[in-house]
Amino acid sequence: MVLFLTSFLIRLPFFFRDYIDRDESTFILMGQSWVDGHLPYTELWDLKPPVIFLFFAAIIYGFGKSFFAIRFFGVIIVALTAFFTYKIGETAHSKKIGLWSAIGCVLLLSLFGSLQGVMSEHICMLFFVPALYLLVHYEKLWAYCLAGLLLGLAVMSKLNIAYVVLVLCLYLLSLDYKEKKPWIGILHLAGLTLSFVLVGLLTLLPYYLHGQTEIWWNSVVMAPIEYSASQQNPIYKTAPFCIVVLAFLFFTWKRRLLNFKDRTVGILTFTVLGIILMFVLGGKVNGHYLIQFHPVFIVLFVEVVSQIKILESKKLLRYLPIVLLLLPMESYLEYANIIKHRWKQGTFYNGEGIDVPNYIIKNHIETKNILFLEYHIGYWVLGKTPPTVAATHPSNILREALFPYYKNPRVTGLEELHHIMETLKPQTVVTRKNRRVFDEQYEDANTYIDNYLENHYKLIETVGNANILQRLERF
Structure with a gap:
């Protein structure tokens, strides 16, 4: 409830804005087209997988043309992602680490630039972070199968996360190999893979039934490959970010601030490395791309910061509530904006x-x-x-x-x-x-x-x- 209320209060003033990012507007148009009876890519077209458009179509179908409803579901997405970040932090270290990680997750997924909207990365992490929790917390076949379904939904929301899934699967397989359980690892990976593929087939099914499989293949698979090939940016554009993150990981390893032999820390670390690979291959890092980075990295970061003795000073802790209250400055300014607009125009929508x-x-x-x-x-x-x-x-x-x-x-x-x-x-x-x-x-x-x-x-x-x-x- 704390995570939901925090997310709600930070994001509430943006419920009434026309659009926060052009991509979000396009998702809404694609969702409306689906509600009107047109499968994605048949009447309108955009370079995103179909689960994104299904999410918006479901909201529009249930609540009509409502900016409020779309942004409210954005609150739920952020709160749920933060909750599973909390569960991962709790598994990695303690409830305290989990709580601070979750609060940081809410802030990082809701502030600065276009993050107040509902982006494809938000929806992707709604599925990816719970999947990561299952893989961290359970070593059972059912957990791998369920995680496979969630990872499939994540990839069908944002294709670039497939690089991270691949790195993660290889690391999990290596863990079982090191523990001399290769067949169990293969069984787990097979369950995950079959569930993962099932999601892709389910997104293909409506097109198959309408004799339009080529549209699905071209739009979901081939077009993103072509776009990625045509958008190669110099590696120096991602280098500063990657160097900082890798330096952090090296520092924590050198100082033994993180136990990289621990299963949870290892999974989180290799997930972060997979995200770095994703950014390098994509050729750029921007504000809403980092939505895929924050929920994973924040757990490692908070665990390291919690070991810095000076930060435990009572004097510093007194200022922490003030800092947390000042961080959502964008939200305060937007509250003032909508109140002013309501006074002048008679409506909050602007x-x-x-x-x-x-x-x-x-x-x-x-x-x-x-x-x-x-x-x-x-x-x-x-x-x-x-x-x-x-x-x-x-x-x-x-x-x-x-x-x-x-x-x-x-x-x-x-x-x-x-x-x-x-x-x-x-x-x-x-x-x-x-x-x-x-x-x-x-x-x-x-x-x-x-x-x-x-x-x-x-x-x-x-x-x-x-x-x-x-x-x-x-x-």
Whole structure:
């Protein structure tokens, strides 16, 4: 209950914001499409496994179009993840270590940047951390089978965690080999693997029944491989993070602050090493990627910190409640924001993704043919869909390497953009004020869209940071 209340109070003011991260908006659109009767990747498309969209579809199906419901389930996800972090910490050392690890987990999964939203990494860890607890706490076949199901759901939520699962399985097998129980290890691994594969087959089943297995294969397996190959970043981008973590592990080993012969510590350590491998192969580390790192590493970190004598000083402990109260500063600022917005606008709900659709509806602006190049959660609020499959997430318009995997008839991103603007001719376009539509590396696309909007559209209103443009009648 403490973990739930902490998570709830930290995340509550963000229940009313239109969108916190563009990916979350895309997940909502994909979930709504599923509720409307379209399997993922058939009407709309995004580069994520299907369990993510199932999660959002289930909430929308049960509670309708509710930002509050989606964000509330985010609270439950964080609280449950933190609870199993507590159980792992308790198994590794003590209830005290478990409790501090769990509180740290809530804070790290809820603060800074886009973490107040419901990200794919949050959902992934909802399954991964309980699986890790089963593998840490039990050495029974049933636990491995159940862990396999949970790990399958984790991978079908965020594919990159598969690297971590592989490292973890190899380490578990090595433990049984060292204990001269190789056949038991093989049996355990077989149970885990069969359960893991079962989850993948269950996600394939709806497509098989509809004769669309190729769509599943291309979207869930082939497209991520292609995307990963096309997004190779220099290793130096992940090097600072990896060096710091590896230095921490080396220091704790050298000073004997952690017992690496202990089963729980060993499993956590190799899970951390698997996550480092995942980041290196992915080529980048950002705020919401670290959601996959925090619940595992925090247990090791708290156990080490608890051994630093100076931190046990009564004087320092007096300031700890103050520090904990100051950490959720983002939440306090957001509480002030929603209260101010409620006073001025008469509603807690805020943001251009809500205000722009409300303005459009109030002023009877064309919505039948509309394009959101920013704030695309507006499609959901208006009950509309993007003009093309590639436009589900605005950045996907230029991800031409992925076009073949959902049979997009256009070959290049510029061709897709030309098709949207010159063939479909959206009557209303929404962009962000004083910001280029696409990332800086897409200079040709930015030049084209800037010139096209300037010559064929007029600005009719600016709502917050959103520009609402309407097509000139002569075009």
